[in-house]
Amino acid sequence: MFQCVFSSSVLQPHSTSCLFKHLFYHSATPASQKQPEPIYSKKTEIQRQTVRAHSVKLFIFSALQVARQLLLQQQQQQQVSGLKSPKRNDKQPALQVPVSVAMMTPQVITPQQMQQILQQQVLSPQQLQVLLQQQQALMLQQQLQEFYKKQQEQLQLQLLQQQHAGKQPKEQPQVATQQLAFQQQLLQMQQLQQQHLLSLQRQGLLTIQPGQPALPLQPLAQGMIPTELQQLWKEVTSAHSAEETTGSNHSSLDLTTTCVSSSAPSKTSLIMNPHASTNGQLSVHAPKRESLSHEEHPHSHPLYGHGVCKWPGCEAVCEDFQSFLKHLNSEHALDDRSTAQCRVQMQVVQQLELQLAKDKERLQAMMTHLHVKSTEPKAAPQPLNLVSSVTLSKSASEASPQSLPHTPTTPTAPITPVTQGPSVITTTSMHTVGPIRRRYSDKYNVPISSADIAQNQEFYKNAEVRPPFTYASLIRQAILESPEKQLTLNEIYNWFTRMFAYFRRNAATWKNAVRHNLSLHKCFVRVENVKGAVWTVDEVEFQKRRPQKISGNPSLIKNMQSSHAYCTPLNAALQASMAENSIPLYTTASMGNPTLGNLASAIREELNGAMEHTNSNESDSSPGRSPMQAVHPVHVKEEPLDPEEAEGPLSLVTTANHSPDFDHDRDYEDEPVNEDME
DNA sequence: TAGGCTTTAAACAGAT
DNA sequence: GATCTGTTTAAAGCCT
Numbered sequence: 147m148f149q150c151v152f153s154s155s156v157l158q159p160h161s162t163s164c165l166f167k168h169l170f171y172h173s174a175t176p177a178s179q180k181q182p183e184p185i186y187s188k189k190t191e192i193q194r195q196t197v198r199a200h201s202v203k204l205f206i207f208s209a210l211q212v213a214r215q216l217l218l219q220q221q222q223q224q225q226v227s228g229l230k231s232p233k234r235n236d237k238q239p240a241l242q243v244p245v246s247v248a249m250m251t252p253q254v255i256t257p258q259q260m261q262q263i264l265q266q267q268v269l270s271p272q273q274l275q276v277l278l279q280q281q282q283a284l285m286l287q288q289q290l291q292e293f294y295k296k297q298q299e300q301l302q303l304q305l306l307q308q309q310h311a312g313k314q315p316k317e318q319p320q321v322a323t324q325q326l327a328f329q330q331q332l333l334q335m336q337q338l339q340q341q342h343l344l345s346l347q348r349q350g351l352l353t354i355q356p357g358q359p360a361l362p363l364q365p366l367a368q369g370m371i372p373t374e375l376q377q378l379w380k381e382v383t384s385a386h387s388a389e390e391t392t393g394s395n396h397s398s399l400d401l402t403t404t405c406v407s408s409s410a411p412s413k414t415s416l417i418m419n420p421h422a423s424t425n426g427q428l429s430v431h432a433p434k435r436e437s438l439s440h441e442e443h444p445h446s447h448p449l450y451g452h453g454v455c456k457w458p459g460c461e462a463v464c465e466d467f468q469s470f471l472k473h474l475n476s477e478h479a480l481d482d483r484s485t486a487q488c489r490v491q492m493q494v495v496q497q498l499e500l501q502l503a504k505d506k507e508r509l510q511a512m513m514t515h516l517h518v519k520s521t522e523p524k525a526a527p528q529p530l531n532l533v534s535s536v537t538l539s540k541s542a543s544e545a546s547p548q549s550l551p552h553t554p555t556t557p558t559a560p561i562t563p564v565t566q567g568p569s570v571i572t573t574t575s576m577h578t579v580g581p582i583r584r585r586y587s588d589k590y591n592v593p594i595s596s597a598d599i600a601q602n603q604e605f606y607k608n609a610e611v612r613p614p615f616t617y618a619s620l621i622r623q624a625i626l627e628s629p630e631k632q633l634t635l636n637e638i639y640n641w642f643t644r645m646f647a648y649f650r651r652n653a654a655t656w657k658n659a660v661r662h663n664l665s666l667h668k669c670f671v672r673v674e675n676v677k678g679a680v681w682t683v684d685e686v687e688f689q690k691r692r693p694q695k696i697s698g699n700p701s702l703i704k705n706m707q708s709s710h711a712y713c714t715p716l717n718a719a720l721q722a723s724m725a726e727n728s729i730p731l732y733t734t735a736s737m738g739n740p741t742l743g744n745l746a747s748a749i750r751e752e753l754n755g756a757m758e759h760t761n762s763n764e765s766d767s768s769p770g771r772s773p774m775q776a777v778h779p780v781h782v783k784e785e786p787l788d789p790e791e792a793e794g795p796l797s798l799v800t801t802a803n804h805s806p807d808f809d810h811d812r813d814y815e816d817e818p819v820n821e822d823m824e
Numbered sequence: 825t826a827g828g829c830t831t832t833a834a835a836c837a838g839a840t
Numbered sequence: 841g842a843t844c845t846g847t848t849t850a851a852a853g854c855c856t
Contacts, residue, residue, distance in 0.1 A: 635847095659831065659832065666847090
């Protein structure tokens with residue numbers, strides 16, 4: 147009856163349960179996990195795009211299959227004769243839906259339409275991903291609406307029952323308490339749903355159609371203040387974690403073992419979602435909270451509450467717990483229907499968990515972002531980092547075809563290797579990073595400041611995204627971050643794995659690269675120690691790397707001008723922002739922070755480098771620059787380079803525009819490095 | 825197109 | 841002998 151449509155799948159026709167599980171494997175396993183990508187693949191870009199498009203295809207097929215299963219299950223539940231069967235659905239003529247329309251209007255596309263789109267190969271991988279996200283969002287929305295509707299009906303029923311029971315005076319307090327609990331439950335449910343919908347709307351994945359029935363909870367969160375949102379989020383997350391901890395106690399069906407004949411039975415549940423251990427417990431989120439609020443009940447059961455069976459789609463009224471148990475055993479025995487319903491519920495949970503995970507990450511990024519901004523002394527490194535961001539963004543914009551060139555991002559935009567624009571890194575954006583990653587020329591990346599990594603530290607720590615820095619830069623950074631400016635090889639390894647999730651995989655590859663770089667570059671000096679050998683950085687040698695002519699090179703000059711174009715509005719926006727928040731640019735007070743002290747030294751260091759290089763390019767400096775053009779590294783030499791002065795606001799300009807681009811675009815070949823600086 | 829740089833892979837040797 | 845560390849070579853791709 148069922149057959150996996152994955153081109154790469156060897157799955158034979160089998161039961162719905164196996165199909166579902168198999169699809170979970172396909173849909174929930176990122177392509178990157180299936181095919182570990184080397185740091186720098188030798189495949190051509192076209193090959194990478196093709197592989198990626200194929201992965202997206204697989205993903206979309208899985209989503210479509212899941213959607214079909216959902217539809218089938220709904221039809222089974224409704225048990226309405228005459229409904230179109232999935233088979234019949236399959237035989238529907240494939241509609242010629244314009245791709246543009248399909249991309250713009252959030253409507254569920256039939257599998258045939260999707261297949262046609264895929265076969266025509268008219269969509270880029272990015273477009274396919276957007277399309278998939280829209281489909282997922284719509285599915286989630288439908289599930290949420292259905293879930294909400296059921297819960298509301300349930301609550302109304304329970305309220306009616308309680309009103310009836312409330313005629314007995316001695317039960318009045320308890321009924322009032324229960325009513326309050328119901329209302330709280332409804333409120334929490336609404337808030338949870340609202341969170342999801344808001345997040346979907348934020349992502350642009352969900353558009354509330356004018357004709358679409360307005361969600362009753364729509365206005366609920368509109369007036370929420372951040373504190374309330376935080377409280378809500380805390381409730382949601384705590385409830386979730388509580389469920390995770392208690393999830394093992396529930397006698398739920400072990401769906402992961404129902405498909406023992408599957409090709410990968412044991413790892414499916416693990417692969418499809420890291421949160422899959424909950425095994426569907428999140429789906430009973432509200433009911434469980436409700437049951438927790440009534441723990442005094444001697445017969446508490448996740449599927450039973452307030453006299454109603456909480457089995458999805460059941461809502462049968464059970465007067466007491468015993469009758470509920472009878473009902474549970476009779477109506478929800480282990481059969482195909484119950485199993486299928488469980489899988490549907492599992493899928494709902496999967497969707498919710500995925501969304502929750504995304505929102506969690508978004509929240510984390512937001513909090514990180516706001517924390518950096520709100521704690522002012524720590525915000526002082528921003529100027530240095532900001533410019534680095536701009537510089538790297540520029541490199542990313544040049545590297546990424548989907549990026550917006552010459553569009554300064556928000557001042558606190560994280561330095562992401564590829565993604566542009568959004569300040570908040572989502573899992574979605576993270577997933578788009580890997581396959582389209584391109585190698586970043588060291589020209590753009592080399593001296594990484596501490597702030598470069600620091601600001602995105604959490605991102606790189608958690609996301610398996612290749613940092614847009616060369617090995618040499620990273621090694622140098624690791625060494626310079628050490629207290630004694632020297633590290634053993636193993637310590638360098640540890641720094642890599644500690645700072646970058648990306649380097650927690652394929653250790654042999656990148657460790658070899660690290661060793662290779664250490665040996666290859668003269669800037670890394672091996673120093674024999676008592677305990678062994680440590681590696682240090684010869685800054686002069688490091689700065690000498692990649693000597694590029696800058697004088698008379700129009701492209702480099704253009705680069706510098708474009709960098710200037712970045713920095714001008716950036717600095718203006720930054721200064722305005724800081725002025726608005728009464729933030730000093732670079733005060734001595736801010737330098738009290740040890741981190742800032744390092745940054746200050748980094749500034750001096752880079753200023754020295756700039757001066758060093760500009761001294762060799764004096765002939766390139768043109769007269770008549772505006773003050774803003776002081777950002778130009780050639781012009782930096784005209785600015786006071788006293789480290790103390792560098793701590794002043796001017797350092798924002800000079801340092802901010804001393805980008806790595808310039809360091810390595812200077813001419814070292816024809817003109818010797820300024821001996822004074824050496 | 826040439827040359828430089830980076831990455832990746834691999835081989836090899838010495839030390840632990 | 842296995843593993844780690846360090847060096848070297850080579851190839852491929854990207855950038856200038």
